[in-house]
Amino acid sequence: MKILIINGPNINMIGIREKNIYGTLSYEKIIQLITQEGKKRGMEITCVQSNHEGDLVTWIQDAYFEKYDGIVINPGAYTHTSIALLDAIKAIVPLPVVEVHLSNVDERESFRHLSYISQACIATIKGHKEQGYIEALDILQAHITNN
Numbered sequence: 001m002k003i004l005i006i007n008g009p010n011i012n013m014i015g016i017r018e019k020n021i022y023g024t025l026s027y028e029k030i031i032q033l034i035t036q037e038g039k040k041r042g043m044e045i046t047c048v049q050s051n052h053e054g055d056l057v058t059w060i061q062d063a064y065f066e067k068y069d070g071i072v073i074n075p076g077a078y079t080h081t082s083i084a085l086l087d088a089i090k091a092i093v094p095l096p097v098v099e100v101h102l103s104n105v106d107e108r109e110s111f112r113h114l115s116y117i118s119q120a121c122i123a124t125i126k127g128h129k130e131q132g133y134i135e136a137l138d139i140l141q142a143h144i145t146n147n
């Protein structure tokens with residue numbers, strides 16, 4: 001099972017930025033954890049991160065052409081602004097996508113309450129910090145096995 005983990009702008013600053021909101025684990029440690037947990041589940045995990053919206057769109061399209069089985073995405077602030085990401089996820093249906101946010105965006109500023117991509121994702125996990133990515137792997141595995 002091939003899974004692509006896509007992280008958006010400023011997620012590489014996790015462990016440095018707003019630790020009270022996002023936690024103290026570094027981006028590198030989070031990637032290590034996801035890769036380890038993926039291996040335990042028999043998954044082949046690829047992790048990518050960019051601060052540029054177009055890179056995220058291209059990686060979503062690549063996942064389709066490179067025959068990935070599923071995507072976990074934390075688009076950072078593009079969650080709340082990007083119709084391009086929504087269109088990209090809609091374009092690759094039925095490839096399952098799980099949206100993850102380290103923080104509970106619903107309990108923060110009102111501009112973080114809207115996610116454009118949610119409607120095209122099979123699940124959204126908010127506020128479980130790095131564990132959210134692991135939960136996303138389990139959701140994908142169950143979905144892929146049952147479909």
Ligand code: DQA
Nearest residue numbers: 010074076077101102103112
């Ligand atoms: C985030 C929440 C977004 O609102 C914010 O812009 C981020 C991180 C999260 O993981 O909680 O960069 O996606």
